[in-house]
Amino acid sequence: MTTDTTEGATTALVVPFAGPGLGRVPLNWGQRTIWEGIRWLGEDRHYYNIRRTLPVPSLAPAAAVAALRTLVERHQALRTYFTDGSSDGTGGPVQDVRAEGKFTVAVRHAPTAEAAAETAAALLAEQGGRPFEAGQWPVRFCLVMVADRVEFLNMVLDHQTADGSGAALVVEQLTALLNGRPADETPGQAPDPAPARWQPLDQAEYETAGEGARRGKLSLEYWRRQLAVVPLTMFDMPPREPEEQRFWKVRLTSPAAAVAATRIAERTGRTTSAVLLTATSLVLSRLTGHTTGVLQLIVANRFDDNRRALVSELCQDGLFVLDRTGVATFDGLVEAAYRSALVTYRYGFYDRVERDALIARVAAERGGAIRLSSYFNDARLSDDWSAIPKAATADELRALTAESETDVLGKWERQEPTFFLAANECAYACRISLLSDTAFISVAETGAALRAIEAALVAAAFEDVSLTAALAASDLAPIPRPTGTEAAS
Structure with missing residues (x-):
């Protein structure tokens, strides 16, 4: 893998992925709640974007990209298109989970580690200040490099794809991957390399039938x-x-x-x-x-x-x-x-x-x-x-x-x-x-x-x-x- 090492230049890496789960279903209840808030703000909806900068232990870009690929393949939410459903008459907003595809990782070079930190902060403000549009993946990644090593990784999440706890999980698992540990490593337990056991498509099924639907009706009666x-x-x-x-x-x-x-x-x-x-x-x-x-x-x-x-x-x-x-x-x-x-x-x-x-x-x-x-x-x-x-x-x-x-x-x-x-x-x-x-x-x-x-x-x-x-x-x-x-x- 090669990148343009010109200081200040922004290039892009296209990364293929293939992960389990494929489906197009209505938004989960939590997703529908934030959907209304995001759309209500219109052009100012970037207010809801979740912005994070992670320090990276001086990795080669190929290693950082491999960590990102593992993360995206592990979680359906990171490879989902969110649309209003109008194009196919669905009748409401939908989550469209893809089993395979490609995502783009931006790359920016800085002359020194100190300058890299400043570059990462400026890029995070720029990336986080743009709203996510229909037909875009709900996450933006950017590597900030000094010479041929990655020093910082920026991530901007569409709030549609994760709440605060979900974003914390992403940061925790991505940090582990960047440091050469399994994404779900737990102290004292053997790591499980399999994808997360419960995914948004599982949550959608839970809410439409059985226990989830019953809980929803009880909640509305309380309201x-x-x-x-x-x-x-x-x-x-x-x-x-x-x-x-x-x-x-x-x-x-x-x-x-x-x-x-x-x-x-x-x-x-x-x-x-x-x-x-x-x-x-x-x-x-x-x-x-x-x-x-x-x-x-x-x-x-x-x-x-x-x-x-x-x-x-x-x-x-x-x-x-x-x-x-x-x-x-x-x-x-x-x-x-x-x-x-x-x-x-x-x-x-x-x-x-x-x-x-x-x-x-x-x-x-x-x-x-x-x-x-x-x-x-x-x-x-x-x-x-x-x-x-x-x-x-x-x-x-x-x-x-x-x-x-x-x-x-x-x-x-x-x-x-x-x-x-x-x-x-x-x-x-x-x-x-x-x-x-x-x-x-x-x-x-x-x-x-x-x-x-x-x-x-x-x-x-x-x-x-x-x-x-x-x-x-x-x-x-x-x-x-x-x-x-x-x-x-």
Whole structure:
């Protein structure tokens, strides 16, 4: 194999593959969920692309390509075309899994290892900034070389083909292959060179018959019961004049919140995720004036070994409802949130098309549009933080809040959520971001809401406190409403 070694030149390698599995079937339920979100963004749909750069142990390009070929042959999702089905009258979007074909690997040369890192970063931004089109493979690869050795490998995944957990599997297995280990090597176990045992075509069959179909119907029944009683929308106040770029994402990095959430989780015997969800729901209720917090949780749906090892998009929205009527303390709300979240995750697996039709039917019955536009997503791969500081007293913890940092991650003209709280990986701090619609939540209120989550956690860290005290720990005020109106709780 030869490549053009001209610095700055981009060339391409065409790589044939042949792997098991061939079929053209409707999208799986998780794939259909992200399909709607991606298509809704139109030209801005590259927002959903998953971007990764992997360091490579100075391999010859042939060895790197061999690793990529093995990966693509192993996972159906990486050799699937996603189309709307209009060309053949399928009646809806489809996944078209190919057993053989060719994929292209871009190659770029850099003069030094330092320059290679900069080149990889620039290429990743360029590759990740383009949307995937129908008729394209759902993954882009690029090798960054110095002389005749590969130093970095870029990968951009169409979110249609993998969720966060699926992407992590791809990165883990590709890293193993690049380092000369079997893709599925597990410490203490003999490696199995066979393709992944559960594939998207298996998932499609599971959802259309038997246990999967039964679970889907039970989930829709849960949604029907909840939709009949929850507020039609959390944001039932008139919109205000938004910013020129209407949607803002603000991030808070707080070591203090990580320490506090860990202490509360240990005291209550629940997870830090449940603690963060509790604080988020409490602050959302404070902002909107509702006693019931309604959020959609991102449900992983990796509930057994088959699905935990599957590279695909499985995530769906789960309906979380937390009524704080009769709950007096923060610990009590953590317990209520934990139990409600368990139910949410249990019933977050369903046919997306049927769910949308159900929402429309219930809205007609209730005489008003149902808008579920508030979200919570704990995207951390672990429930713990590995390097948080120590704070032995409440005073030390309050002092630690001085180290918290807030920054703006981005601004967009168009997004679907009104309120989207996400928790992301960070070893030394609780890193949460809030994407908000400034027609309802101003930029100042967005930052204040993040600080209010931190303040509530800090207030409840060393002892259980009343919900009133948790909210009073910050100066967050409800979103203004016209005189004489109040939230329909």
